[in-house]
Amino acid sequence: xxxxxxxxxxxxxxxxxxxxxxxxxxxxxxxxxxxxxxxxxxxxxxxxxxxxxxxxxxxxxxxxxxxxxxxxxxxxxxxxxxxxxxxxxxxxxxxxxxxxxxxxxxxxxxxxxxxxxxxxxxxxxxxxxxxxxxxxxxxxxxxxxxxxxxxxxxxxxxxxxxxxxxxxxxxxxxxxxxxxxxxxxxxxxxxxxxxxxxxxxxxxxxxxxxxxxxxxxxxxxxxxxxxxxxxxxxxxxxxxxxxxxxxxxxxxxxxxxxxxxxxxxxxxx
Numbered sequence: 001x002x003x004x005x006x007x008x009x010x011x012x013x014x015x016x017x018x019x020x021x022x023x024x025x026x027x028x029x030x031x032x033x034x035x036x037x038x039x040x041x042x043x044x045x046x047x048x049x050x051x052x053x054x055x056x057x058x059x060x061x062x063x064x065x066x067x068x069x070x071x072x073x074x075x076x077x078x079x080x081x082x083x084x085x086x087x088x089x090x091x092x093x094x095x096x097x098x099x100x101x102x103x104x105x106x107x108x109x110x111x112x113x114x115x116x117x118x119x120x121x122x123x124x125x126x127x128x129x130x131x132x133x134x135x136x137x138x139x140x141x142x143x144x145x146x147x148x149x150x151x152x153x154x155x156x157x158x159x160x161x162x163x164x165x166x167x168x169x170x171x172x173x174x175x176x177x178x179x180x181x182x183x184x185x186x187x188x189x190x191x192x193x194x195x196x197x198x199x200x201x202x203x204x205x206x207x208x209x210x211x212x213x214x215x216x217x218x219x220x221x222x223x224x225x226x227x228x229x230x231x232x233x234x235x236x237x238x239x240x241x242x243x244x245x246x247x248x249x250x251x252x253x254x255x256x257x258x259x260x261x262x263x264x265x266x267x268x269x
Contacts, residue, residue, distance in 0.1 A: 012215045013199055013208055018178040018191070019128060019163060021070050021085040022211050025055040027194045028071050028083075034190045035073050039081055041174045042124060042138070042161055049076045059107050067103045078119040080104055087128040097123045097141075097158045105156075120155035126178065130162045137165035137172065233263065240264050 006014060018024045028035050036050040050073050057072045071083040082100055086092040104121045125131075132139055139160040143152035166176045173187040183199060186192035198204035236253035240263060244252075249260050 009208075009212045012212050013205065015181050016211065016215075017181050018195070019085060019087060019126075020211070021087075022214065023198070024085050025070055026198060026207060026211075027191070028053060029055045031194060034194050035071065037188060037190045038083065038174070039073065039075075039122075041170045042159060043122070050074070050081075051076055059103055061103065061106075065099070067100055069100070072104075079122065080108065080119060081122045081124065083124045083126065085126050086131075089127070089129055089131045092125045092127050092131050092160070094158075097125060097160075101156050101158065118155060120157065122157045122159060124159040124161065126161045126163055126175075128163050130164060132160055132162075137162050137167070137169075137175075233259075236260055236263055237267065240267055 016023045018027060028038070030053055032050045032053055035053045036048060039048050039050065040046050053071065053073045054069075055071055057069045058066065059069065060066045069082050070085055071081070073081045073083070075081070082104060084092070084100075100123045101121050104123075105118055109115070109118055130136075139162075141158040141160070143154055143156065144150065145152055161171070161175070163175045163178055166172050166179065177186045177188055177191050180186050183192040183196040186195065198208060232253045232255050236249050236255050236259075239249045239252060240260070246257065246260055246264060249255075249264075250257050253260065255263075
């Protein structure tokens with residue numbers, strides 16, 4: 001079916017990708033096969049065997065900041081893997097990764113247990129852009145002893161995946177899939193099958209109501225903002241045409257000074 005013939009909800013479903021954390025949560029919820037694929041590729045370890053997967057897991061901290069995790073998986077060795085999707089660069093600061101790692105340690109070490117019972121913890125951020133700005137497709141972060149460069153090996157591992165790197169590698173193809181709206185064009189069958197279920201079956205589409213509502217609300221808000229911006233631009237043009245100063249036009253139109261100066265230069269050109 002052509003996109004022009006789709007209803008608004010159908011267009012939302014057709015356009016959504018795994019880079020949307022709400023949709024990603026649906027795709028990976030309780031799905032061991034796709035989660036295992038994801039972790040094996042990112043960590044370059046085809047021996048990982050996932051036992052359990054939970055999405056949108058809320059970990060409460062009675063004495064401080066709580067955390068809601070996109071994906072929390074556990075493998076057969078008790079290692080825990082937290083995977084977060086982040087499209088906003090400001091949502092993936094390095095100290096957030098540090099905090100999530102500590103939250104998992106506190107949550108899963110029972111009272112009275114010795115510290116050596118702590119399992120390895122991986123906190124993985126898949127980010128839309130290269131938030132660490134070093135032009136790498138992936139960043140593996142572990143503590144080390146500075147004096148001799150050896151690993152500290154405390155079991156805490158942080159990984160940043162740059163989703164803008166979509167080369168012809170297993171990781172690059174995975175990121176292509178995360179940015180692909182059409183399951184028929186995905187590389188990995190495990191992901192394509194899950195995405196196809198939600199996009200192409202009646203049963204799957206019924207579970208997408210919450211995402212459709214969120215997107216509809218977002219688009220309505222964007223439309224209101226666009227209308228307000230257009231109105232402010234017209235007001236600024238009128239003020240400038242009447243000889244009003246840049247400073248007063250900025251204040252009355254609620255546009256930025258740069259926007260007003262650009263309009264002024266066009267009017268006098």
